[in-house]
Structure formats: structure tokens, C-alpha cells
Amino acid sequence: MVTSLGEKLNKEIKVSKMENNIHILAFGAHADDVEIGMGGTVAKYAFAGKKIVICDLTKAELSSNGTIERRQEEAKKAADILGVSNRITLDFPDRGLFINQEAIRKIAHVIRKYRPEIVFAPYEKDRHPDHGNCAKLVEEAFFSAGIKKFVTGFDDSPYRPKQLYYYLINGHHTPDFVIDVSSVYEYKKKSLLAYESQFTKSADSVDTPLTNDYIPSIEAREKLFGKDAGTSFAEGFMTRGPLVLNRDLLGE
Secondary structure (H helix, E strand, O other): OOOOHHHHHHHHOOOOOOOOOOOEEEEEOOOOHHHHHHHHHHHHHHHOOOOEEEEEEEOOOOOOOOOHHHHHHHHHHHHHHHOOOEEEEEEEOOOOOOOOHHHHHHHHHHHHHHOOOEEEEEOOOOOOHHHHHHHHHHHHHHHHOOOOOOOOOOOOOOOOOOEEEEEOOOOOOOOOEEEEOHHHHHHHHHHHHOOHHHHOOOOOOOOOHHHOOHHHHHHHHHHHHHHHHOOOOEEEEEEOOOOOOOHHHHOO
């Protein structure tokens, strides 16, 4: 029985191990951010054979529940469920995501190394400051990565992706556009459930917003987005500029 999209992809397609020239690079402040905001989109494009990398800026060492080691194990499991090509974790401190040149250089290097077509980051308007600060850092690095004379301190070359989009984690926002994830929503739910330390109450866990019906609230939000778009489930995204459509206008 196939339990993850990664397992399914390994059975159906040959996945390239090349680090550069990927399709999607998704940044999150903590492991589980990307899954919450765009796990369905990740699964949808992975199933279509696209190469996707997730980059978590911190190890989420200040999480109320779970240890670094357990969270890393859960992140790996979730990434496999979604069919992610690679997942990396940077060494930024949890609750220490502030604008500084060292952080911008490291993120810019990741962008130059993987050379994605599209970059995603959390939407800046969020109850958790780390999510908004992650968005600002990625935005700065996105711009700097394309500057020829910008030096990261690593062996890389200038590169600017085509677009930067923002996924929603917390809050109630009207998205600029949505992506239909109805056909792969089961994989998103499985990826979230992989974070048992964060979303499941136990005898020794600390009560947090995540342990109080958080997953059902995300599902309800994406049902509403889907209803507005005429489908079952949809994930919402924000963009700084207009969204350019090619063949997608007809759902192709």
C-alpha cells in the first residue's frame, strides 16, 4: 500500500537528484509552516513530476512541544509524504529571524544554489512574528540573489527566480489567487498528521493553538477557498504584482 507521495513517485517516475534548476523552492520559519500553508500545492506539483525543495530557516528549538530531534524526524516524514525532492534546515535561531546581511546572504545562496523557477514564503500578516520576518528575509534575499555584485560568501552565481508568492498560515485573509488541491488533499492531511508532537494532545504536552483543532480549522479554511473557486479544496496565496496566466485560464 502506498502511504506517501514520495513512495508513489519513486514507483512511477525517475526523480532527478540534481540540486540546481528546480521548479519550486518553499521557505518556512519552522518545519510544518510549508505543510500548513501549501502542502496540497507541493503534493500537486510533485505528483506532476516537478522538483520541489523545502527550506526551513530554524530548527524550531523553542517549540512548546517536541524536541529538535523529533521535529526533524517529523519534518522528514512529512516531506516524503508530499513527494519533496529535498528538505534542508538552516541554522537561524528560533525567534531570532531579523533583517541582517548574514541571514540575507545565506538565503540568497540557497536561491542561487537551487535556482528555482518560483519561490514561496509565508505571508507577512500573521500572528507569529517569525512568519512575517521569514517573509521579509526571503523577499530581501530574492532580490539580492539576482544582483551580480552581491557576494554571499559562498561559491555561487547570480540568479533571480521568475516569481515570489506568499502562502497563508494563520489569520483570515482574502487570497489573491488559489490553487485547486482537491485531488491531493489527502496527502496534505497526512503530512500535517506527521507532526504528531505539534498537533496531537498528550499527557505531557503543553496546550497551544496547534493542539486545539488546528488541522480541522485549516481544512475548513481551504473548503471555503474551494467553495469560492467552485472546487472542493483550494489553498490561498498572495502576490505583490499581477498574476500572469497562460494556458491555465482554461484549467489546462
